[in-house]
Amino acid sequence: MMSNLSPLQQINSGATREMGQLLEVRGLRTEIPTRRGVVRAVDGVDLVLHEGEVVGLVGESGCGKTLTAYSILDLLPKPGVVAAGEIHFRGEDLRRKSTEERRAIRGNDIGMIFQEPLSALNPVFTVETQIGDVLRTHTNLDSTAIKERVVELLGHVGISAPERVARSYPFELSGGMRQRVLIAMAIACRPALLIADEPTTALDATIQAQIMVLLQTLVEEDGVSILLITHDLALVAELCDRVYVMYAGTVVEMAPVEDLYVRPRHPYTSALFQCIPGFQPSDRPLAAIEGSVPMLIDIPPGCRFADRCPYVADRCRTETPPLVDVGAGHRAACHFADSLDLPGPASEQLEQDHASAPVY
Amino acid sequence: MRARFLLAKLLWTVFVLFGSSLLIFGLMHLVPGDPARAMLGPLGTPDAVAALREKLGLNDSVLKQYTTWITHAVRGDLGESILLNQSVSSLLAQRLPITLALSFYALIFALFVALPASVISATRKNSLLDYGARLTALIGVAMPSFWLGLMLILLFAVKLGVLPVFGYVSLREDPVDHLRHMVLPAITLGAAYSALIYEMNRSSLIEVLQQDYIRTAHASGIPSRLVLFKYAFRNALVPTITVIGIQIGYLMSGALLVEAVFAIPGMGRLLVNGVLSRDYPVVQGAMLVTVLIFVFANLAVDMLYTVIDPRIGRKR
Numbered sequence: 001m002m003s004n005l006s007p008l009q010q011i012n013s014g015a016t017r018e019m020g021q022l023l024e025v026r027g028l029r030t031e032i033p034t035r036r037g038v039v040r041a042v043d044g045v046d047l048v049l050h051e052g053e054v055v056g057l058v059g060e061s062g063c064g065k066t067l068t069a070y071s072i073l074d075l076l077p078k079p080g081v082v083a084a085g086e087i088h089f090r091g092e093d094l095r096r097k098s099t100e101e102r103r104a105i106r107g108n109d110i111g112m113i114f115q116e117p118l119s120a121l122n123p124v125f126t127v128e129t130q131i132g133d134v135l136r137t138h139t140n141l142d143s144t145a146i147k148e149r150v151v152e153l154l155g156h157v158g159i160s161a162p163e164r165v166a167r168s169y170p171f172e173l174s175g176g177m178r179q180r181v182l183i184a185m186a187i188a189c190r191p192a193l194l195i196a197d198e199p200t201t202a203l204d205a206t207i208q209a210q211i212m213v214l215l216q217t218l219v220e221e222d223g224v225s226i227l228l229i230t231h232d233l234a235l236v237a238e239l240c241d242r243v244y245v246m247y248a249g250t251v252v253e254m255a256p257v258e259d260l261y262v263r264p265r266h267p268y269t270s271a272l273f274q275c276i277p278g279f280q281p282s283d284r285p286l287a288a289i290e291g292s293v294p295m296l297i298d299i300p301p302g303c304r305f306a307d308r309c310p311y312v313a314d315r316c317r318t319e320t321p322p323l324v325d326v327g328a329g330h331r332a333a334c335h336f337a338d339s340l341d342l343p344g345p346a347s348e349q350l351e352q353d354h355a356s357a358p359v360y
Numbered sequence: 361m362r363a364r365f366l367l368a369k370l371l372w373t374v375f376v377l378f379g380s381s382l383l384i385f386g387l388m389h390l391v392p393g394d395p396a397r398a399m400l401g402p403l404g405t406p407d408a409v410a411a412l413r414e415k416l417g418l419n420d421s422v423l424k425q426y427t428t429w430i431t432h433a434v435r436g437d438l439g440e441s442i443l444l445n446q447s448v449s450s451l452l453a454q455r456l457p458i459t460l461a462l463s464f465y466a467l468i469f470a471l472f473v474a475l476p477a478s479v480i481s482a483t484r485k486n487s488l489l490d491y492g493a494r495l496t497a498l499i500g501v502a503m504p505s506f507w508l509g510l511m512l513i514l515l516f517a518v519k520l521g522v523l524p525v526f527g528y529v530s531l532r533e534d535p536v537d538h539l540r541h542m543v544l545p546a547i548t549l550g551a552a553y554s555a556l557i558y559e560m561n562r563s564s565l566i567e568v569l570q571q572d573y574i575r576t577a578h579a580s581g582i583p584s585r586l587v588l589f590k591y592a593f594r595n596a597l598v599p600t601i602t603v604i605g606i607q608i609g610y611l612m613s614g615a616l617l618v619e620a621v622f623a624i625p626g627m628g629r630l631l632v633n634g635v636l637s638r639d640y641p642v643v644q645g646a647m648l649v650t651v652l653i654f655v656f657a658n659l660a661v662d663m664l665y666t667v668i669d670p671r672i673g674r675k676r
Contacts, residue, residue: 075578107581114579119572124594124669133590134580169670185580 021091022193022225023049023072028085030064030071037297041067041080043249046323051192054219054226056236056257058272059246060289065229068246069195073112074102090192108138111186115198117178121170127154128166131185138189153184158214176207183214187224194218197229212238233276237261242329245269248304249296251323255330261345265332267309270342303334311340362666365673369662373655380651381433385426387647388640394418399442399638412442416641429644438645443637448645451630456649458528459626462618463611465546467604470554478558482565482596483588493558500555505614509548509621516544526623545622549614553607560603564596571595598669605661609654 030042042064049055057065070076087094114120131150154162157180200208218224236243243260245253253266264270271289291308306316323333388395396412417425438448481490517525529537569592577587616628634642665672
């Protein structure tokens with residue numbers, strides 16, 4: 001089993017890993033009422049995350065990946081609501097908990113980091129105040145202990161002058177530093193789960209790499225589980241154990257990261273791979289997926305990807321494909337998952353990429 | 361960086377004061393003909409006019425007149441009232457505290473109404489409460505203060521008889537009666553001010569509540585109350601403070617009307633009477649003091665900014 005994994009994967013699945021279920025989402029349906037009708041932004045999503053695992057949630061903008069995270073945290077912007085489904089965290093259904101109980105979980109058991117480190121920090125308070133408030137909310141530490149813990153946390157996320165940064169205002173820090181501060185804030189109370197929503201998208205390439213290394217360290221040393229929300233399949237390859245691919249509010253494919261890269265089973269996943277520079281064979285031009293995500297109001301039966309799928313058949317337009325097993329831990333929602341031989345980045349090529357990629 | 365920001369503001373303040381002093385001084389010379397004759401009116405005998413010219417220093421060059429006036433003014437000597445036979449500074453010393461007290465009460469009233477109302481409106485945007493508050497604010501801005509004052513007198517003083525109709529009692533004489541006399545004028549003066557602060561803080565809060573850092577605070581489990589009153593309120597306050605500062609000028613000019621309606625012997629009354637009777641030293645003195653208050657209130661607001669928002673006055 002281990003021999004099938006890339007070197008990075010082997011690091012990820014260290015022997016100390018416990019594989020208890022941390023988060024289980026079942027049949028999640030999130031709706032947004034609009035003037036033109038109810039938008040089913042998330043429609044029947046199942047998702048499992050084990051302790052110590054890094055799971056990727058991948059898809060293009062508007063596929064419902066961020067709203068899935070907000071649904072888990074009870075952070076949905078109005079007027080969005082979770083209409084159906086269960087969200088089990090450590091065996092307890094979060095939807096049965098009160099608003100106050102769910103607030104107490106946020107920042108304490110589940111931390112979240114965001115895409116825009118520039119605007120995600122409050123401009124008029126120091127780093128110390130902002131991280132300190134999280135600690136004050138969830139712990140009984142006194143003010144001296146909080147100050148010490150803030151500095152310790154900043155050091156932990158790789159900030160070299162933690163005392164100075166603690167006293168700084170966000171506008172005095174660089175983008176990479178701010179993202180580190182946000183990560184420090186998210187892990188302040190040692191959460192078991194960290195939800196990272198496009199944590200590196202707004203950063204430049206070298207800083208991206210540093211932040212990815214930091215997240216990797218948190219997984220290995222602190223045993224944090226991460227739900228990584230991204231549109232970037234290259235990032236997923238670096239960090240994740242398993243991947244969920246979302247399209248138009250539904251999960252279309254779920255697989256261990258290796259299997260997905262060796263042989264994607266859903267045409268959408270395959271199409272996503274072809275959009276990544278460097279992942280497709282170099283003699284082919286960079287692809288784009290034609291068309292756009294369908295409006296999620298009054299969704300007709302059939303596969304939601306049908307209009308954009310190069311392999312579309314009549315059956316796809318009438319019959320909704322269920323998410324079925326297509327291999328060990330690998331599921332796909334395509335009528336032709338077994339028969340199609342879809343292009344993905346070959347395993348040899350993936351390893352070559354790793355070998356030639358800068359060491360993070 | 362902040363020292364430089366404040367120094368620049370201070371220099372600007374000095375510049376504004378200098379400019380205003382020129383304007384105020386120039387007023388006397390803008391009146392066609394001889395100011396002394398204009399002051400004394402048709403009854404002024406040539407002898408009286410000559411005496412007044414001598415007293416006001418009108419025979420000197422304009423530059424000398426200005427420097428004499430401004431150097432005296434800096435030392436607190438604003439000349440003598442022509443009609444009241446009293447020094448202008450002593451008149452101001454009597455009248456100014458009354459206007460300041462009235463403005464202060466109006467400010468307190470305005471903040472007390474506007475800030476809580478804006479929080480309620482912003483957190484319950486487009487609810488009935490929000491619509492009600494916005495409608496009230498609209499009426500508050502649209503209503504002329506003298507009319508509002510008369511209506512309040514009619515209701516509370518004449519019909520209900522719970523508050524005095526008009527007049528003024530000093531704080532030292534009788535604190536309770538002082539406040540009773542100040543309630544209606546303060547509401548009258550503060551109503552429109554309050555509506556402006558409310559509108560500004562409401563829209564500012566609504567915008568701030570949509571910011572990413574508010575979402576971060578919620579995602580960190582910070583209790584909503586703390587998110588609203590600490591994380592959102594402080595950011596929302598910056599534009600609101602600007603309105604509060606600029607409108608202090610409005611408060612001072614609004615006091616003219618309100619003092620007239622409620623027969624309060626404040627600086628507004630002094631200024632109006634001074635204009636009507638062409639008592640130029642009084643007019644100049646009162647205007648100079650008004651400008652001074654306005655300019656320093658705004659300087660105070662600028663300093664307050666740097667406390668509220670650390671980004672202001674620093675290099676980005």
